[in-house]
Amino acid sequence: xxxxxxxxxxxxxxxxxxxxxxxxxxxxxxxxxxxxxxxxxxxxxxxxxxxxxxxxxxxxxxxxxxxxxxxxxxxxxxxxxxxxxxxxxxxxxxxxxxxxxxxxxxxxxxxxxxxxxxxxxxxxxxxxxxxxxxxxxxxxxxxxxxxxxxxxxxxxxxxxxxxxxxxxxxxxxxxxxxxxxxxxxxxxxxxxxxxxxxxxxxxxxxxxxxxxxxxxxxxxxxxxxxxxxxxxxxxxxxxxxxxxxxxxxxxxxxxxxxxxxxxxxxxxxxxxxxxxxx
Amino acid sequence: xxxxxxxxxxxxxxxxxxxxxxxxxxxxxxxxxxxxxxxxxxxxxxxxxxxxxxxxxxxxxxxxxxxxxxxxxxxxxxxxxxxxxxxxxxxxxxxxxxxxxxxxxxxxxxxxxxxxxxxxxxxxxxxxxxxxxxxxxxxxxxxxxxxxxxxxxxxxxxxxxxxxxxxxxxxxxxxxxxxxxxxxxxxxxxxxxxxxxxxxxxxxxxxxxxxxxxxxxxxxxxxxxxxxxxxxxxxxxxxxxxxxxxxxxxxxxxxxxxxxxxxxxxxxxxxxxxxxxxxxxxxxxxxxxxxxxxxxxxxxxxxxxxxxxxxx
Numbered sequence: 001x002x003x004x005x006x007x008x009x010x011x012x013x014x015x016x017x018x019x020x021x022x023x024x025x026x027x028x029x030x031x032x033x034x035x036x037x038x039x040x041x042x043x044x045x046x047x048x049x050x051x052x053x054x055x056x057x058x059x060x061x062x063x064x065x066x067x068x069x070x071x072x073x074x075x076x077x078x079x080x081x082x083x084x085x086x087x088x089x090x091x092x093x094x095x096x097x098x099x100x101x102x103x104x105x106x107x108x109x110x111x112x113x114x115x116x117x118x119x120x121x122x123x124x125x126x127x128x129x130x131x132x133x134x135x136x137x138x139x140x141x142x143x144x145x146x147x148x149x150x151x152x153x154x155x156x157x158x159x160x161x162x163x164x165x166x167x168x169x170x171x172x173x174x175x176x177x178x179x180x181x182x183x184x185x186x187x188x189x190x191x192x193x194x195x196x197x198x199x200x201x202x203x204x205x206x207x208x209x210x211x212x213x214x215x216x217x218x219x220x221x222x223x224x225x226x227x228x229x230x231x232x233x234x235x236x237x238x239x240x241x242x243x244x245x246x247x248x249x250x251x252x253x254x255x256x257x258x259x260x261x262x263x264x265x266x267x268x269x270x271x272x273x274x275x276x277x278x
Numbered sequence: 279x280x281x282x283x284x285x286x287x288x289x290x291x292x293x294x295x296x297x298x299x300x301x302x303x304x305x306x307x308x309x310x311x312x313x314x315x316x317x318x319x320x321x322x323x324x325x326x327x328x329x330x331x332x333x334x335x336x337x338x339x340x341x342x343x344x345x346x347x348x349x350x351x352x353x354x355x356x357x358x359x360x361x362x363x364x365x366x367x368x369x370x371x372x373x374x375x376x377x378x379x380x381x382x383x384x385x386x387x388x389x390x391x392x393x394x395x396x397x398x399x400x401x402x403x404x405x406x407x408x409x410x411x412x413x414x415x416x417x418x419x420x421x422x423x424x425x426x427x428x429x430x431x432x433x434x435x436x437x438x439x440x441x442x443x444x445x446x447x448x449x450x451x452x453x454x455x456x457x458x459x460x461x462x463x464x465x466x467x468x469x470x471x472x473x474x475x476x477x478x479x480x481x482x483x484x485x486x487x488x489x490x491x492x493x494x495x496x497x498x499x500x501x502x503x504x505x506x507x508x509x510x511x512x513x514x515x516x517x518x519x520x521x522x523x524x525x526x527x528x529x530x531x532x533x534x535x536x537x538x539x540x541x542x543x544x545x546x547x548x549x550x551x552x553x554x555x556x557x558x559x560x561x562x563x564x565x566x567x568x569x570x571x572x573x574x575x576x577x578x579x580x581x582x583x584x585x586x587x588x589x590x
Contacts, residue, residue: 016377024398030421094293118570124309127304150300211404
């Protein structure tokens, strides 16, 4: 009797979970699937997979003939990678100082840096635009990178501080006894130990930066400096009627993130559930 | 031996503190300062060198709350945003909780696959999600009609995104669809952290699955539910991309999907025949800041105290 009821329970659970997973994936399926179909097939058989008759790369070809997506990809990649590098470096340095050294105002400084986790940087847009104008960084990738570093640092510092508190004291003291100075200790011994939380910080930094629309819209709206998301948004704004091209450009903007996520999902989920992010 | 001044601490802290202070904290404070000024709108240039700024105290706030030119849009956006938030909390949280509860079941197979796939939409760009749903729900394509047709309910279809009565709900549901993975993940993590002994003790005492969940597990993860609510609150009052992708800055029909984010954008940059107004934009941003602060403070008082009580 108990066995039957537990079997029934797990069947219900699987049904609910499968249904919800389908709900999650259905729109993505519709999008990517239809990006490989001819215009007729998109409207006639939107749900079925492309076959010999309906397969078409027309949307992609059309899109590439109109805009240079590779420039946008290049911009997005440069922005994301440089941002990530500095967030990891500066974030780890600050987290190290906060977790390792006792100094006056340590807790206050930690709280000050944590404020940014809760307060959206968007609220400072009026002044940031003015500041960027003054520094002559409007319409440049540098301006975007600086904003993204500032925006990503608070969470990065917080996650890394939590992690560094767990590092063993013996290792640090042993190194210090060997006459290693504080900089060497950090760069040669502590930094290599940070690989697991760095992956988490990496995903939490890169995904919002790659996906962001607001700052590219405000700081780099002109030709050649768009990110993938902004370029795609402007492109769709201009060619609303061409469904093939819309599906193609949306898929192209989406797929890198999906691949990136699937590669890192195990590590990301493990660190979320391990309590690195509470 | 006298201790050396700890220069290395400053070297470690300086880069992060510098960038964070100059490009995040200073602009926030400066925005509040700018909100106390008015601008002589002679030029159309966004740069404030084109106009002379005059200090007017809280006059902008008075105009925003009570002057017809602004107040209708402000209260409308605020009301919509609150509704947007309430829908998120009342739909997203229970779904997230249900899935997390299922996933935390030890004997369940394939849980990693479910978890990864259900979290996937949260990783996608909001703009892309907005466009996808705009296409799916458009009556040109007919996806909802087809699906409703399968169960014979085709007549129920309406262009939900285009109707004043249903646009905001539809937009909220799209956003909920995208972000269910976040509460799911946080609740799942919290459920895993409940010590085995407590659950074993409950089992020995003959507590059934459902009973254990509501009487033991749920109270223990209540702090996480609170955290999720405040994260949703901050996120919702910061929302912009989804409305921009689906409805552009006009937040139609008739501003029924207008949120604080889109209202801020229109105020700052202008739209149609209305010129952009940076100081009024600063006022809207500062007000949003205040609204977010109120939510965070309520959370800190309501939940943070309880966390100590439930600490295990």
